[in-house]
Amino acid sequence: MSLRHRIPVRVRHYWKLLAVCAAFLVTCAVVFSTVRVAPLVTSASDDTADTVTRNVAGTTDLFDATVAHSIKLTFHDDDYQRLLDSFWTEGEKEFLEADITIDGTTMASVGIRLKGNSTLGGLTRNGVSRPGGFGPGGGQGQRQNGGIPGGNPGGFPGGGAPAGGGFNRASLKAEEPETLPWLIRFDEFVDGRVYQGHREIAVRVAGMGGGTTVLNEAVSLDVLAAAGQTAQRYAYTGFTVNDRPTTARLIVEHPDEGFAGTLGGSGVLYKSLASGQFADQGDDPTAYTDDFKQITMKGSQDLQPVIDLIKWVTSSSDAEFAKHLADHVDVPSFARYLAVQNLLLNFDDMSGPGRNYYLWYDLKSRKFTVVGWDYNLTFSGNATQGPHDAMTMGGGRGGFQPPEGMQPPPGAGQQPGGGQQPGGGQQPGGAQQPGGGQGRPGGFGGGGHKLKDRFLASAAFTTTYEDAYRELYRKMFAGATALTSVDRIASVLATVDGSDRQKATAEADQLRTVIRQRTQHLATDPVITKA
Incomplete structure (x- = not known):
């Protein structure tokens, strides 16, 4: 059989058209290969491109802040080590696949990734910080006094008042994933799935590394909501990773499509x-x-x-x-x-x-x-x-x-x-x-x-x-709203599995002190006393 007859009939019938198309594509590649094409959207529609196909109801309102919750994560250590490798070498925060149980409701194949920027600067792995970190071996100096280098023991740099969260914290350790800041995404591996309308939730830590109570953030969100201001919802939960010890963690509604x-x-x-x-x-x-x-x-x-x-x-x-x-x-x-x-x-x-x-x-x-x-x-x-x-x-x-060795942001x-x-x-x-x-x-x-x-x-x-x-x-201070919030949240935190009672009590006392000082000082400020 000749070579001509080995070519399909349809191709033989339309070879001229095919040749013209091929020539056009080659011309476009040559002419436009050096031209930058910017992605454009007309902004003419108010439709959302995100579709929810499954909303997991659960058993308890995840952000009912009046009750203690429970979250358990299970994932393979090999996947976790690959996640750390990517973060250490490339600075990328990749998702790993995990199973999660929230207040008794189990979901397979959720995505979790490390979350934060300065918070993760003190993260260590086998005692060594990643390049650019400010912990041991990270090229940014040794942390002292359990916090920022040069910080005051038990206080804040520059003599600032102590607070319920803050900087006087130990470095985060990769070997203790139950203490790390996480973003949990329910639809990362299962399209269209949300949990009680939430695509994502954040597992929080105190600023600049370490800590688990994050009482200052919970109180801030609480008083904001009480004052009628936009604020994410929050709750405290016992948090368990694989067979590691359970810790008490603050979870916060992440600003996603549901929050919008x-x-x-x-x-x-x-x-x-x-x-x-x-x-x-x-x-x-x-x-x-x-x-x-x-x-x-x-x-x-x-x-x-x-x-x-x-x-x-x-x-x-x-x-x-x-x-x-x-x-x-x-x-x-x-x-x-x-x-x-x-x-x-x-x-x-x-x-x-x-x-x-x-x-x-x-x-x-x-x-x-x-x-x-x-x-x-x-x-x-x-x-x-x-x-x-x-x-x-x-x-x-x-x-x-x-x-x-730790550079301030541009323009500081x-x-x-x-x-x-x-x-x-x-x-x-x-x-x-x-x-x-x-x-x-x-x-x-x-x-x-x-x-x-x-x-x-x-x-x-x-x-x-x-x-x-x-x-x-x-609304937030004069009527003792903030102090009442500390008392109420601290009482719930005391019931959460994995809560460190002594630490939580000490942080609550510190936070009350700051709030009292702030309330009293501003009470005499001309802006407040103005009729």
Whole structure:
């Protein structure tokens, strides 16, 4: 048989058309191979691309904070070691497959991965930190006094008041997975599955490594909810990994699609990344992949609204910013967000090294709302910090100098926009900070945030901010709300399997002290006493 007859009939009939198509593809490859193609979405739809096919009901509301819960994880050690290998060599936080039992309900093949940035800096494996860590062998110096190098024993760097969470913690150990920070994802290996409407939950630890009670974060979330502010739900659980000892852990609702549904209306949720800088990087969406991650409505919405916000905030004049911010941002909500961070002494907010916040873009109003997240460093500053004082690690005005070899975030110690340090009194845009408060000291403060700094620097928003501050102080502190929250949460924690009673009692006492000091100091502040 000739070669011609070995070719299928259909191919022989249409060989000319096939040849033309092949030539076209070759031409495209040659002509366009050096042209960058940016992924674009029209942002015309408010439909979500995520579909829930199975919602596991469970037996008990996972975030019923009034009862003790139970979570058990089972996974193969070989998979765990591969996860650690990836994190150690590449810095990647990969998912491993595990089985989970929550309050008696078992689910196979959930995904779990390490969660955190600075928190994991002290993680050791066989006594050695990963490259870039600040534990033994990590190239960042030896931890001292059970915490940050140079820290005060039993306290905070710079002489700040002790808190319920904070820095005076031992390093995390890979050999003790029951103590590590985890993100649990129910649909990582089983598409469409959620648990009680949640795609993800976070297993928390105290800031900068170690600790399990995280009482400061639980109290912060509790008082925020009591004050009518947006906050993730939480609960305490006995937490067991394989055949390891059970420990008491705080679990927190992770801001996922389910959480976005509680924010009201139709919108898009974006997560700020720790590597983010909130700076104009042009029109290419791919230039912002280190800054924000889109959480909801992938495929029907895109990052363009965030890019537009960044461009406007960083380029508008002071007069334009004061006059038109309300066209871009929900101003009263933003004032409340900023007031909350100061009241709770949370230096690691949207301007901190962790860039811990989300942006909610309402598709109807076309405005942004800033959503707080990650409160495990609250109450870690100076209890006498005023409403207009800038926050830094360790609190107060002197800031905290990072350990030798541990680099501060880009821009730390400088005012955004080239403003002067305290003494010059200049803020971004050349305005004086309201109330004559301190600018960002030359410590390990996180480098600022253009939106936050310009808002606080503008006299146009001083009244809005102070009114929000006064109202939230009265709701969160003046009526002993925060102290009552400590008592209530501590009583539940005492019933959780694996709870260290002595440690929990000591941390509760420390937290009460900070709250009392904060309440008493602010009670006489002019912002609070203003009629």
